[in-house]
Structures are given as C-alpha cells and as structure tokens.
Amino acid sequence: MYQVILERDDCTMCGHCVEIDETKFNFDEDDRAMIIGAQREDNVDELTVEESEIYEEAEENCTGQCIEVFEED
Numbered sequence: 001m002y003q004v005i006l007e008r009d010d011c012t013m014c015g016h017c018v019e020i021d022e023t024k025f026n027f028d029e030d031d032r033a034m035i036i037g038a039q040r041e042d043n044v045d046e047l048t049v050e051e052s053e054i055y056e057e058a059e060e061n062c063t064g065q066c067i068e069v070f071e072e073d
C-alpha cells in the first residue's frame with residue numbers, strides 16, 4: 001500500500017496532475033488541486049492506494065513539488 005499526500009498550500013494550479021488522470025486528481029472550489037477520495041486536514045489531502053504508478057507520475061510532474069508518494073509497511 002502507498003500513501004499519497006498533496007500539500008494544497010503549495011499547489012501552483014499548473015494542472016499537470018489533472019491532465020495525467022482526472023479520475024484521481026481534480027481542482028477544488030479554490031482552484032487548487034485535490035486528490036479525489038482523499039481525507040483533508042490542514043489543507044493537506046491524504047489517500048491510501050494500492051497502485052502508485054499514476055500518483056508517482058503526478059509527483060514527478062508536479063511544478064509545486066507538493067505531491068508525495070510513500071510506501072507503507
């Protein structure tokens with residue numbers, strides 16, 4: 001399992017994550033990106049996923065460097 005984090009305060013609204021997969025990322029009402037299905041606390045979205053590939057691609061292409069993917073035990 002993998003944990004995906006999106007620090008929304010650092011989002012530049014470039015749209016790369018949404019372009020990569022709009023079923024996993026979208027823009028919220030404040031025009032910053034969100035992880036679909038995530039829990040939000042202190043403007044950080046967190047989601048546990050089984051497949052990390054798309055999220056890692058978004059991490060690599062995130063201009064705000066605000067997406068991170070961690071492998072969980």
Ligand code: SF4
Pocket residue numbers: 006010011012013014015016017018032033058061062063064065066067
């Ligand atoms: S790729 Fe990063 S900076 Fe760009 S919209 Fe998505 S979260 Fe925001």
